Amino acid sequence: MKPDVLVTVASAVQSSDAGFIEQFAREVTAILSAHVGYYEVLLIDNGSDDAVVKILERVLKHFPFVRVVRLSRCYEDGIVFAAALDHSLGDFVVLMDMASDPPAVVPDLIARCEAGYDAVVGVTDKKWHDSPIGRLGARVFSRLFEALTGYAVHPDGTNFVALSRRIVNSITKIRDRQRYMKHLTAYVGFNRTYLSYQPVLRDVPLRRRSLLAAVNAAVGTIVSNSTMPLRLVSLVGVTASFVSVMYSVFVLAISALRSAGVRINAAEGWASTNMFSAVMFFLLFLMLAVLSEYVSKIMNESQQRPLYHVAYESNSSVVEAFKDRVNVV
Amino acid sequence: MRSFDAVIIGGGFFGCYVALSLRRAFSSVAVVEREPDLLTRASYVNQARVHNGYHYPRSLMTALRSRVNFPRFCEEFGDCVETGFTKLYAIARESKVTAMQFERFCHNIGARIDSAPPRCRALFDSTLIEEVFVVRECAFNAVKLRARLKALLTDAGVEVLCGTSVRRVAQGNDGDSLDLELVDGRLSAGHVFNCTYSQTNTILRQSGLPLLPLKHELCEQPLLVPPPPLAKLGVTVIDGPFFSTMPFPARGLHSLHHVRYTPHHFWLDQEEYRDPEDNIRSARKRSRYPYMIRDIARFVPVLERATYVESLWEMKTVLPQNEIDDGxxxxxxxxxxxxxxxxxxxAKIDNIYDVIDTMDKTLGLPGYSRQREPSAEALGVHQPRQGEN
Known part of the structure; x- marks a missing residue:
């Protein structure tokens, strides 16, 4: 590794991490100081509680090159990653979740970045994390996403990634507020590779999301990244109006036949009329639903508010000089 | 044992200037400096900025004091001041003051401010910088200042004892004079002035006297050769975790100052006493230039092409807020x-006039003040009316 390379390792911190923040800081600084010329550990304090704030103050006194950026409240993951990338200085930036990602893998991720990859995405067998239904859902979603957007996201890819400065600069230019790190990385392209790893299981309940939350995220991701559903809606709308024109032709034809003296029982039309309006209403509401998703997205983006607000920033002050000195007078 | 009316411990800018002022009231004055020459420590290792108020948009009092002292310093030490460069202040978008507030503030303190020409603006990343201004600020040349003060001290007949270290100060037998115990000898003095900056508490402690509640920071000041577009420019980005790069005339290079990376570590004497000199000698001084330059190049991309020369290291000693005399x-x-x-x-070189004025008032030793303070009208200070700001 080149001696003057600067590596940023960034992780979100939340209240549930209290038990292992110090352990994480110890592991990650030990590994970085052994492998990298210059490093910084960027902790994005995602509006955690006072106990965590105290722990972070201790971390800043004991470990060098740690920076804490405290967000004004708890934000979604995507926004926290945006804050991490905005504040990072490194030639390479590693994003990780201190609750599950192993610091020992960081040098491997960086080595691949140095070999020329702009994004090295961590891949893990998610058996430990997701239910079988969840994993099936992830696979279906992954296929669907690729079909709708034209670029692929690894179904087992995690948010444990190493990024080059080039790709970080591209991603930070995108100020969408509904943001999913994995998909942004895939969207900007560049050279991508995957690295599989074994997650560490710290003594903390897994951050599982409910099925509803997963579906919500899936819809959000697709709406943010693809206009295909909207195009489908137009297609369905055109088809429906065509069917509707055909049906009017049919009704006119019947009435013409009747006035010509052909005996047709009118009461027979009851079923088809109801059927027709049911189908039309179904299509209409479906289109409205899709439109409202897009309209709400347009509203969100058009407000132009900052993605996040920073409460304060603080950084390490370690008096190294006195660490291993014996005070003999 | 040699005897003086007044002995000043510390031959930095403050010590020398205090000695010159005291010489008007006393017939024998001496400056005792531990280093081999005058002005080699904190008076040399600093940004060399002569403040003119712009730096303090959040402290009107400090800004106004700088406005008062800036012309005094420039008049008295005009030949030691570098003015041949354009000074830019850039307001970051995440700044604690907006460009409009900054402009208004400069107007209120009577400090001139102009919009920067397009070629200067083009140096900044407009997504991170809101506005760029040209201001009136300059840098002093510590080497010239040293030569000038030496000449003044010689003319005034002040004795300068370099390479002389004071161990402790004690009351003389008469209960009025003071005895100075040196590493190699003794001195006697009617008055002693401790102007040793970071060593203030060290001398007090060795003398068994109460310590002042000081904060010490180990500071790194990188020197660099700026890329050609910045050669004749000084740049300060405010206000928050920001930075400055400006000419360092004593070396013909630019200095770099970054709020986040310049102080390597700090401690408070009232919490845990340490000797700053011991600290600066033994600290592992690993440069943070790679961090500074990467952060700075986000705002001023051309700085990526700067060439690093070396870093100067010094202890910075800061007064806790409640010890500061009305701003x-x-x-x-x-x-x-x-x-x-x-x-x-x-803290700052032009604060010397506040020191001398205060000495006039509080010490009852007449006639130190070399110059009158310029009036507010002469400075163009705008007197804020009721309801303004």
Whole structure:
């Protein structure tokens, strides 16, 4: 590794991490100081509680090159990653979740970045994390996403990634507020590779999301990244109006036949009329639903508010000089 | 044992200037400096900025004091001041003051401010920088200042004892004078002025006197050769975790100052006493230039092409807020623990005039003030009306 390379390792911190923040800081600084010329550990304090704030103050006194950026409240993951990338200085930036990602893998991720990859995405067998239904859902979603957007996201890819400065600069230019790190990385392209790893299981309940939350995220991701559903809606709308024109032709034809003296029982039309309006209403509401998703997205983006607000920033002050000195007078 | 009316411990800018002022009241004055020459430590290792108020949009009092002292310093030490460069202040988008507030503030303190020409603006990343201004600020040349002060001290007949280290100060037998114990000898003095900046508490402690609640920071000041577009420019980005790169005339290079990376570590004497000199000698001084330049190049991309030369290291000693004299970042303690022992501690070079004025008033030693303070009207200070701001 080149001696003057600067590596940023960034992780979100939340209240549930209290038990292992110090352990994480110890592991990650030990590994970085052994492998990298210059490093910084960027902790994005995602509006955690006072106990965590105290722990972070201790971390800043004991470990060098740690920076804490405290967000004004708890934000979604995507926004926290945006804050991490905005504040990072490194030639390479590693994003990780201190609750599950192993610091020992960081040098491997960086080595691949140095070999020329702009994004090295961590891949893990998610058996430990997701239910079988969840994993099936992830696979279906992954296929669907690729079909709708034209670029692929690894179904087992995690948010444990190493990024080059080039790709970080591209991603930070995108100020969408509904943001999913994995998909942004895939969207900007560049050279991508995957690295599989074994997650560490710290003594903390897994951050599982409910099925509803997963579906919500899936819809959000697709709406943010693809206009295909909207195009489908137009297609369905055109088809429906065509069917509707055909049906009017049919009704006119019947009435013409009747006035010509052909005996047709009118009461027979009851079923088809109801059927027709049911189908039309179904299509209409479906289109409205899709439109409202897009309209709400347009509203969100058009407000132009900052993605996040920073409460304060603080950084390490370690008096190294006195660490291993014996005070003999 | 040699005897003086007044002995100043510390041959930095403050010590020398205090000595010159005291020479008007006393017939024998001496400056005792531990280093082999005058002005080699904190008076040399600093940004060399002569403040003109722009730096303090969040402290009107400090800004106004700088406005008052700037012309005094420039007049008295005009030949030691570098003015041949354009000074830019850029307001970051995540700044604590907006461009409009900054402009208004400069107007209120009567400091001139102009919009920067397009070629200067083009140096900044407009997504991170809101506005760029040209201001009136300059840098002093510490080498010229040293030569000038030496000449003044010689003319005034002040004795300069370099390479002389003071171990402790004690009250003389008469209960009025003071005895100085040197590493190799003794001195006697009617008055002693402790102008040793970061060593202030060290001397007090060795003398068994009460310590002042000081904060010490180990600071790194990288020197660099700026890329050609910045050669004749000084750049300061405010206000928050920001930075400055400006000419360092003593070396013909640019210095770099970054709020986040310049201080490597700090401690408070009232929490845990440490000797700053011991600290600066033994600290592992690994440069943070790679961090500084990467952060700075986000705002001024052309700085990526700067060439690093070396870093200067110095202890910075800061006064806790409650010790500061109504907005002037100076400390002046008369009879501190011993009769006729005065402690003087200031932060910025032009604060010297506040020190001398305060000495006039509080020490009752007449006639130190070399110049009159310019009036507010002469400076163009805008007197805020009721309801403004």
């Amino acid at each position: 002037r970042p100076i400390l002046l303690r008369r009879d501190h623990g011993l009769r006729n022992l005065t402690v003087v501690l200031g």
